Amino acid sequence: MAEISIRNVTKSFQATSVLREVSLNIADGEFLTLLGPSGCGKSTLLRILAGLEVQTGGSVAIGERIVDGVRPKRRDVAMVFQSYALYPHMTVAQNMALPLRMRRLSSWQRLPLLGRFMPGTTATTAEIERDVTRTAKALGIGHLLARKPGQLSGGQRQRVAVGRAMVREPAVFLMDEPLSNLDAKLRVQMRAEIKELHNRLGVTFVYVTHDQAEAMTMSDRVAVMLDGELLQVAPPQQIYADPDDRRVAEFIGSPKINMLEGKVLEAGLANMAGAAFSVPVQVASGTTITIGIRPEAFHVVDSHGLNVLTGSVRMVEHMGSDLFVHLDVPGTDHPVIARLLAERAPQIVSGQTLHLGVKPERLLLFSADGRRLRPEDHAGATVLRMKEHVQ
Amino acid sequence: MSTPHSQGLSAPSAVMRHCVLLITGALILVPFVWMVSLSIKPPGEIFRASFSFWPQQFYGIENYTRALTEAPLPQYMLNGVFVCTMIVVLQIAVCAPAAYALAKLDFPGKNLLFAMVLIALILPHEVLSLPLFILGYQIGILNTYAALILPFVVSPFGIFLFRQFFKTIPDDVIHAARLDGLSELAIVWRIMVPMALPAIIAFAIFSVVSHWNSLFWPLIAVRDQSLMPPPLGIMAFKNEEAGNDYGPLMAASTIVVAPLIIAFLSAQRWFVEGLTGGAVK
Structure with missing residues (x-):
């Protein structure tokens, strides 16, 4: 059993604060991804979990045990590094056997020449060899055991790194961007293999990446991090469809979500980019809000009206099943991007005027400070929550 | 080239x-x-x-026979082998952990310590001979093997060279080793030193060559013939009677230099790699 609980963890290097009051619970056997742009503190958080760095404040528990101040090797966690961090002077078999040798053999039994004459060494060494061979076979690197890391390809090294972590059967797997050094094709393949490994082992995985595709495809839950803060922790669909924060909505999704600034005219109605939108939230008229519209939320309509954007087509990108239409809408800085199904969209050419409609329930509303406005929110509650946030 | x-x-x-x-x-x-x-x-x-x-x-x-018999040259050579081996082994034993700490660990005063290593690197060893002589006299190790070995055990050059090499080893390797259960000393001996082998061998050659050829300090530190290193043995052919004993003198010199040349040629590849490996990665 290895649920992880992170409470109010902070980390600062001199004056720069890297993690601000991060709290997170990870269930036993869960696949959780820490997603964020580089420099957001996600790797630092992972290193704190591993015990490689010490947090400035807060506390980490793995299983039932508070592990603050516990050395990495006593935490029952294994880590796969972005650079793989294999020992170049050892063979694959020696690389994978090292964590087992350090745990199962006493320091006398590990002595270079004398060790093999100590009682029990031969039996334990044979057992270690068996475990290494079994793990290597499971990962399809059984034939590489005698090679050194320098003689392996990127994908093979990656498997050895996973194997070295797997062979000691840890309660928690930590992975720090393990796929970012691989080419695109291998990355997709290894993505599936790691997910399969998680299903087979059933232990807790904490996976760090800046690649939203990896996060969305592999995780049970995604934790989006930005500037040392956790913005939202939720299953992938919810992160995409129901973001808590403007920055989450903007980070997830490709092409990027369209953001339109506007003012609330009267209850339930807002004006932006020359169009009227129904906003099912109760905010005072005159308040500035932002409407987020996912590119695929648009559909072509015949004429201008409520919840319809009108503009001239700047560019059409054919993606096979979809069309990406870039629309210049008067009153916006950036072109609005719509993703339309190729067979549903009529022949669209650049230069023509196009009306794009959105269903009101697909509008994502954000207040001026970037927080999500949900239909049940009303102005008073928003103000209260903003105050809490400031404090 | x-x-x-x-x-x-x-x-x-x-x-x-x-x-x-x-x-x-x-x-x-x-x-x-x-x-x-x-x-x-x-x-x-x-x-x-x-x-x-x-x-x-x-x-x-005739020359080589005289070289080997007139002064106890074989004894001097054995002294040289023993002293150089001890020096190089102890130097690596001291320098590798020190360099690891300076390259990869964080502790207060690290930069100051490294600055002191650099200062020590600038000082020629001869400057220290008088204090070392007095120190050796005080603790009573003059005229023993210890007097020939101990003053050289801490080598600023070794610490500096190893530190530079260790710095090129990625931190992730050390993190992986910690997670695999290695202690800090085990990381030094099982991970860092094998990975820095070219630098270690280059340093070992430097060390052996300079201490094999060392004349100044042994001249001060030991008087007993049975403790003298090879260069003192060569001196034996210079001072007596006339200056016409050049044949045996040159024979003795050849015998003294030969082991170094053989050692260098057999380790040449490592030697060159160790000197440039840290800089051009």
């Missing part, structure tokens, strides 16, 4: 470069060749005006 054309050099400049290298190489090689040549000549031929490499009368056996 061996492939000037692949570096885009034109033929004349390649020829020029090789000429310069050949001349420099010859300048360094000539004294050694002369030494070997003299060591196999009889006294009469040594001072002859004309020069030839091969002697008219081969006198090598």
Whole structure:
């Protein structure tokens, strides 16, 4: 059993604060991804979990045990590094056997020449060899055991790194961007293999990446991090469809979500980019809000009206099943991007005027400070929550 | 260097470069060749005006026999082997952990300590000989092997060289080793030192060469003939009677230098790699 609980963890290097009051619970056997742009503190958080760095404040528990101040090797966690961090002077078999040798053999039994004459060494060494061979076979690197890391390809090294972590059967797997050094094709393949490994082992995985595709495809839950803060922790669909924060909505999704600034005219109605939108939230008229519209939320309509954007087509990108239409809408800085199904969209050419409609329930509303406005929110509650946030 | 054309050099400049290298190489090689040549000549031929490499009368056996018997040269050589081995082993044992701490660990005063290592690197060892002599006298180790070995155990050059090399090893490897359960000392000996092997071997050669050839400190520290290292043995042929004992002197010199040349040639690959490996990664 290895649920992880992170409470109010902070980390600062001199004056720069890297993690601000991060709290997170990870269930036993869960696949959780820490997603964020580089420099957001996600790797630092992972290193704190591993015990490689010490947090400035807060506390980490793995299983039932508070592990603050516990050395990495006593935490029952294994880590796969972005650079793989294999020992170049050892063979694959020696690389994978090292964590087992350090745990199962006493320091006398590990002595270079004398060790093999100590009682029990031969039996334990044979057992270690068996475990290494079994793990290597499971990962399809059984034939590489005698090679050194320098003689392996990127994908093979990656498997050895996973194997070295797997062979000691840890309660928690930590992975720090393990796929970012691989080419695109291998990355997709290894993505599936790691997910399969998680299903087979059933232990807790904490996976760090800046690649939203990896996060969305592999995780049970995604934790989006930005500037040392956790913005939202939720299953992938919810992160995409129901973001808590403007920055989450903007980070997830490709092409990027369209953001339109506007003012609330009267209850339930807002004006932006020359169009009227129904906003099912109760905010005072005159308040500035932002409407987020996912590119695929648009559909072509015949004429201008409520919840319809009108503009001239700047560019059409054919993606096979979809069309990406870039629309210049008067009153916006950036072109609005719509993703339309190729067979549903009529022949669209650049230069023509196009009306794009959105269903009101697909509008994502954000207040001026970037927080999500949900239909049940009303102005008073928003103000209260903003105050809490400031404090 | 061996492939000037692949570096885009034109033929004349390649020829020029090789000429310069050949001349420099010859300048360094000539004294050694002369030494070997003299060591196999009889006294009469040594001072002859004309020069030839091969002697008219081969006198090598006599010279080498005298070199080996007149002074206890084998004893000196054994002393040299023992002292140099001890020095190099202890130096690595001290320098590798120190360099690891300076390269990879964070602790207050680290930069100050490293600055002190750099200062020590600038100081020639001879400057310290008087304090070391007094210290050796106080703790009563003068005229023992310890007097020849202990002053050299902490090598600022070794610490500096290893630190530079260890710095090129990625932190992730050390993190992985910590997670695999290695203690900090185990990381030094099982991960860092094997990965820095070229630097270690280069340093070992430097150390052995300089201490094998060391004359100044042994002259001060030991008086007992049974403790003297090889260079003191060569001195034995210089001072007696006249200056005409050059044949055995050169023979002794050849015997003393030979182990170094053999060791260098067999470890040449490592030596060069160790000197450049840290800088050009």
